[in-house]
Amino acid sequence: MVVERKTQVLVVFYSMLGNTAALARAVAQGAEEAGAEVRLRQVEELISKEVIDRNPRMKEVKEELTEIPIATNDDLEWADGIAFGTPTRYGAMAAQMKEYIDKTGPLWAEGKLVDKVAGVFTSTSALHGGQESTLLSMITPILHFGMIPVGIPYSEAQCMFELAVGGGTPYGASSVSGPNSDIPPTQNDLTVARVLGSRIARVASKMISVEAERRAA
Numbered sequence: 491m492v493v494e495r496k497t498q499v500l501v502v503f504y505s506m507l508g509n510t511a512a513l514a515r516a517v518a519q520g521a522e523e524a525g526a527e528v529r530l531r532q533v534e535e536l537i538s539k540e541v542i543d544r545n546p547r548m549k550e551v552k553e554e555l556t557e558i559p560i561a562t563n564d565d566l567e568w569a570d571g572i573a574f575g576t577p578t579r580y581g582a583m584a585a586q587m588k589e590y591i592d593k594t595g596p597l598w599a600e601g602k603l604v605d606k607v608a609g610v611f612t613s614t615s616a617l618h619g620g621q622e623s624t625l626l627s628m629i630t631p632i633l634h635f636g637m638i639p640v641g642i643p644y645s646e647a648q649c650m651f652e653l654a655v656g657g658g659t660p661y662g663a664s665s666v667s668g669p670n671s672d673i674p675p676t677q678n679d680l681t682v683a684r685v686l687g688s689r690i691a692r693v694a695s696k697m698i699s700v701e702a703e704r705r706a707a
């Protein structure tokens with residue numbers, strides 16, 4: 491069955507120092523390259539303006555990100571596929587992303603997120619700083635929503651075998667920003683992030699076709 495509309499992908503992220511934002515743009519690019527209509531959104535900041543203004547780097551990143559709208563529950567409902575991105579905070583997701591997820595109660599209660607396709611991405615300072623625990627912790631709410639989690643098979647992103655310091659895991663895309671959080675995602679990291687976006691779009695598109703066939707039967 492031919493589905494008339496484009497697959498809709500939401501890439502929603504939190505970023506304090508820009509690394510997760512760079513991954514988010516690559517995930518969005520991958521979804522677009524796979525033919526999806528993409529919404530790139532950030533979650534609300536919880537750090538006060540006074541604190542941000544005292545930190546030149548944080549201030550610069552926040553100014554760069556002002557063009558990106560704040561994500562709402564409507565964006566989640568609109569999407570067929572969703573990528574959630576957050577920096578790692580002590581091996582888990584940032585409070586800003588958790589707050590966004592915790593505000594989805596009405597959507598969860600009505601089963602509005604069921605059968606949507608979801609993937610995750612993160613950035614850490616340290617190579618072994620908890621990327622996989624963060625990614626897995628983000629997959630937990632995805633399962634509660636009834637979404638279908640997708641990761642990144644090694645067959646689709648062979649650069650994950652790269653031994654140089656960098657990110658990229660089967661659980662989701664990632665980068666390692668170093669002790670000062672100032673090493674941007676590598677080309678490999680960005681490739682893996684694009685593969686994640688493309689995979690979310692392609693699997694979501696298949697889900698739309700399956701649902702269209704079910705309704706038509």
Ligand SMILES: Cc1cc2nc3c(=O)[nH]c(=O)nc-3n(C[C@H](O)[C@H](O)[C@H](O)COP(=O)(O)O)c2cc1C
Pocket residue numbers: 504505506507508509510511576577578579580581582613614615616617618619620666667670671
């Ligand atoms: C409160 C706090 C906790 C953090 N916890 C970890 C951690 O557990 N492991 C790690 O490798 N990096 C940790 N980091 C570093 C960030 O995850 C890292 O700088 C990341 O690249 C920032 O992403 P962003 O540039 O998108 O903000 C932590 C940073 C903060 C501020």
